[in-house]
Amino acid sequence: FxxxxxxxxxxxxxxxxxxxxxxxxxxxxxxxxxxxxxxxxxxxxxxxxxxxxxxxxxxxxASPDWESTRRAGRVDIVGAAWFGLALITGLIGLTLVGSTEIAGTAVDPTMVTVVLLGIAAIASATAVVRGLRVRDPFLDPRLFRSVPFSSAALVSLLTGYAFATAIIGGAVFVDRVLYGGPDEQRLALGALAGATAIGALVSGLIVRFVPLQLVALAGILLSIGGLLAMSSWTPTVTIETVALGLGVFGLGFGLTVTPRSTAAVEAAGRRAFGTASAVVTVARMLGMAVGLAILTAYGSTTIDRLYDEVYATPDAYLQFIPEALRDRPLRDPLVVGALEEWASREAASIMVGLFVVAAAVTAVAIPPGLALGGRQRTRTRMLDGAPAARDATEGTAAGGPDTDGLDSPEPGLAL
Structure with missing residues (x-):
């Protein structure tokens, strides 16, 4: 970050x-x-x-000195291929939602979207079934039986969607609504990224003393507040206000980083530390990809609609400019300026809607955020250097491996 x-x-x-x-x-x-x-x-x-x-x-x-749990096994290339197919077809299908044509061809976009999303659903189901049957699956679906693990992945997915909306929407707002240049973009996006880094650092420190649920909840609420503040932007908003709104969201998003990662690796157990970390990261990237796909689809269809409204007829543009300018031609500088103001207002209203939707999506992350779990006292001991191997040995001696074949959940992760 x-x-x-x-x-x-x-x-x-x-x-x-x-x-x-x-x-x-x-x-x-x-x-x-x-x-x-x-x-x-x-x-x-x-x-x-x-x-x-x-x-x-x-x-x-540095890698020779990294400690990691190793065991004999096979790489599940087939399972990875099924998961990859599900991701590719699903994201392309979402991108095509609302399109009126595909690269100038006569192919029906709606039909292509339905087919792609159907393939994504079949590929996902196949990957899950395979994961339950093979010895070393690409991703073991049984991990998601753990409520904290599933909650961590869901929080990462939902906040990833919001993050994509904030970073892309913020940049578009500065560029298309405020007509800002590189300096304005640097201030706005720098505030978002910098606050995200600070939030991630702070969350890593305070989870020693504060339950994961409370840290995650604070981050989610801050993210929602930032998005709602962003939904109030107008074409007259100052760049400083834009940076402040993005910064509040970034701080909240950063605060959710450590709780969701810690909850996932604690729930997964020593053998699945790497998988747990990867699932949380992939979930966030998947949420960002879905957000980007939806932004692209919605943005492109909206631009096409506005273009058709302005150029539907030679005089269609007149309804979008002040009455005093309606006797002037389309290429007149005053008319061009008036149309740019109109386009700026339309773009602002579009972004407001997207920010409100992102806030609602982030609010859905509150229940799973409260289910992240984690035992504060044990986690603090682990962070302070207590040996993980001893805890794992004691757990195995007491009850052995879980009935689902996975390791018993680890009490913590030394960060």
Whole structure:
């Protein structure tokens, strides 16, 4: 999250200050290579190449000393393929919701959407059935029998949807409603990312003393408050107010990070620590992907509708501008400005609706957030360095492995 917080600031700085064209011209570089290197926005992505190399190097150098539970087993490639098929077809199907055509073809988008979502449902069911039958499944569905584990995944899914709405919706609002530039984008998105990082750090510290449920509940309520504040934005709102609303949401989202992760790994047990952590992360990414797909689908259909309204007839635009300007042609600067103001108001109303929906989705996360569980006293002892192996041995001696074949839940995770 700290790296994410730096992203908007660094990206805006690159776009605003990096001018590769002059350096390339001075070096005599032209042609296709110059076309690849010249646009400043490309360097926002190029910067990640050395960062990725450094991360890979550090991981390779440090991994021999990482302690992890290992056992013989097989990689469930077939199960992974079924899960992958479910994700791909489901997300594409959601993206096509509301579309009127597909890449200019005569194919009915509604029919394609129904088919894709049907394939996603069948693939998901197949992956679950397979997970219950094979010895080493890609994802063991029996993990979800644990209420804290399922709750952690659900909280991650729902808050991930809200996070995608906030980060994409905030950027679109600044760009299309406020007509802000790189500096405004940097302030707004930097506030969101920075507050998220602070919230995640704070949640990691206070779960030593505060039950997971209370930390998660505080984060969810803050997220809802931030989204409701964002739903009150208008075209006249200041960029500082935008940054404040995004910051409140980011702080709340960050506070939910540690509770949901801790609840999942505690419920899963030592053998499934890695799986539990991955499930929480994938659930968040899936929620973000669903949110992005819905935003894309809703945004594209709305843009098409507004375009049709303005250009339905040569004089259709007149109904959207002040009466005093209706004797002027469409390309008149005053008419263009009036249409931009109208478009700004329409975009603001669209984003308000999306923020309200995201707040409602986040509110659904309250019940599972209260079911995260976790034993505060034992968790504090684990965080303070009590040996996990001893607890696991005592648990096994007392009652053995669970009847479902999974390890007994761990009392905590040394973070």
């Amino acid at each position: 700290l790296g994410m917080a730096a992203g908007p600031v660094v990206g805006a700085a690159i776009i605003g200050s990096v001018q590769p064209e002059d350096a390339l011209a001075a070096a005599g570089i032209g042609g296709p290579l110059a076309a690849i290197l010249a646009p400043a926005w490309r360097w926002v992505f190029y910067l990640n190449v050395p960062i990725g190399i450094i991360a890979l190097t550090l991981a390779w150098a």
